[in-house]
Amino acid sequence: MKDVPAPLPTVLLVDDEAHSLAAMRMALEDDFDCLIAASADEAGGLMEQQDIQVIFCDQRMPGRSGVEFLSEVRDRWPETVRIIITGYTETSDMIAAINEAGIYQFLTKPWHPDELLMAAKNAADLFRLTRDHDRLSLEMRLLNRTAESKLEHRRKALREGLGFENVLRAPNSPMNAVIAQARQFASFDVPVLLQGEPGTGKTDMARAMHYGSLRADHPFLAHNCVGAEEELLELELFGARQGAMPGQRTNKIGLLQKAERGTLFLNGVDALAPRLQLALMRILSEGVFRPLGAREEIATNARLILGAHRDLRTEVAEGRFRADLFYALSVAELDLPPLRGRPGDISVLASHMLFELSDAHGKPVHGLADAALEFLERYDWPGNARELRNEITRMLIFAQDAVLGPELISRHILQAAPAEDGGDRNVDSVLVGGGTLRDRVELIEKRVLRETLTRLKWNKSRAAAELGLSRVGLRAKLDRYCLAPPASAPAEEE
Incomplete structure (x- = not known):
């Protein structure tokens, strides 16, 4: 797999003065992916949608102040590094702000562009180091047993039924054999193909396999590809850079990024256009995709479970589905029986x-x-x-x-x-x-x-x-x- 350049860190700039936002953006846009908001409410909406590493927030704004907003950010997104900018230098006010909102740093107006850039780089480094520290701490706690024994212990627990209790069936149901196979596939980190008529429970099975896997602590996302326009489906899956679509003012995060380290279930892949089939094949073979309007490719660690309403062997034979994509999926293939x-x-x-x-x-x-x-x-x-x-x-x-x-x-x-x-x-x-x-x-x-x-x-x-x-x-x-x-x-x- 070829090396893929890392995406730029994302910084959120919050200020009710348009000229201040423009100045901060000009100072940072070469090294950061900059988002802007004119109020705390607008900034909160962006936090819901984007993965933001650093926030620069003005203290004096209409409505909620910078301290009040950053206090909320600390509670909901504690990893995001928070920096406040103020034109008032009263020491008591700044100490209260640091204690109340967990401020990493404060800058006073007027600030110098180099000062702003240095603060942003230091904050982004802190964000990365904090995440690395959390990951390493988790790995250290699990090193008390060898990797093989740990994985086998986890697989045994999963085979005992974790995650499949929501697939309803009678004691002698034909679904029992399907679920026995699904349990085995769930504990191995491979893509899975679920085939069956509409309404046979492919989404429930995919969800059960996710929660019965080593990715259970990360997101499970599902999307139906049937009937979706090709461009809209591409936007939903891969996301887009700012300006790639008419009227788009911010980057859009696609499902492949939202499902990072988790599972993405795409139902109805037998209806995908050839271009999207090729994109899925690249994800399975190389682990990369390209958002709309982006020059660089992004690596993804999401597990793919694909659902098909029609028999893909027939679709391959008749030239409507890529053979290489089908064979990449056929290592773990499940046929869900209809209700009849x-x-x-x-x-x-x-x-x-x-x-x-x-x-x-x-x-x-x-x-x-x-x-x-x-x-x-x-x-x-x-x-x-x-x-x-x-x-x-x-x-x-x-x-x-x-x-x-x-x-x-x-x-x-x-x-x-x-x-x-x-x-x-x-x-x-x-x-x-x-x-x-x-x-x-x-x-x-x-x-x-x-x-x-x-x-x-x-x-x-x-x-x-x-x-x-x-x-x-x-x-x-x-x-x-x-x-x-x-x-x-x-x-x-x-």
Whole structure:
């Protein structure tokens, strides 16, 4: 990997006088990346967005004074070196400022450019030395065991399940084998590829792998690439230097910098343009990227976990995805099964979603009826967990009782119960499928009868009236198709 020049230290200049800001910037801009703010509130907003090493702040400003602002900075960003500039030299005031805000140095007006530059360089060196000291102190505390024994101890703890308790599943779920692999991949610092249909839980799996890794103490960031414009996605991932975009007055930090020493999950990479695929390949192979408008490249130590909605082998074969990028990811590849392939998990997921939504919307419930769970488990859920969550939300909205029954379920789900041979045959598949006309009409009739009676809570009088049948005719069809109400259905008075 070629040597990459280090980025310039960032200094924040805070003063309500425009000419003072311009003068300070002119003195420092050759050696520092300068940000400017005309008030404490504006400076606080920049601190939220940027990684700032040094602050020069004027003492006398409208609103909060420099001491008040730097006191807040000390509490929220203690590593940032704080320097105050004042035109008042009362010793008692300066001593109070140093004690209250943890001031590293104060400068008096008028200051000389060389004096300002020297103070900035000394402060930047202090910032770097402080970080190096913290890192070395942490390493010294861990040297009581050898590197191999420490790493193996950590891997063993991670394999025991740390970080994966939030991936909900039944005891015999097909997800168990996937999670066993994910645990192994999580404890090794390699990129990972997660493949599966939309809504299969790739983001949850990526988050679990992050918190089950040695990077768990650092940021986890996730971003969806599907549908994003190429330029906006590039700006979001790599950031931009000041002036690279119209109206941009400050540097923008990209996700790759924000996720430093942590994990960045990019979902939907099968939709990436070729140019962004090449940029990702450079990150994986060389560990560098270039922000928009920048001349220099920046090294990154973020771990990449990529999610794909389509099979990338097929995308590579058809020329829509870079083969070298796919092979760089295939060392750690996981396929997440769709919800229709794990019917035993549906009741666990549905119940968890119901109580989560109940708390969020302030509508207390006791759970889902067994008959409702049967219908939910029989449906194939083409939209996976997102579709299931939407259905549970809809049921909660219309629920009148503490236990949610099958009558609340959408009609297309009630009509899509599996056939007697176990196949999932909804109305559309019956219309275009095989069999005689009579067989297909009977299948549809059976579906309509089951859906109508379930929706009307097995009230045969209302069902017969809605379907245009007599009570005797409805009873005959129920006997013919062996349809009976669930045990929980209310008994109807004859």
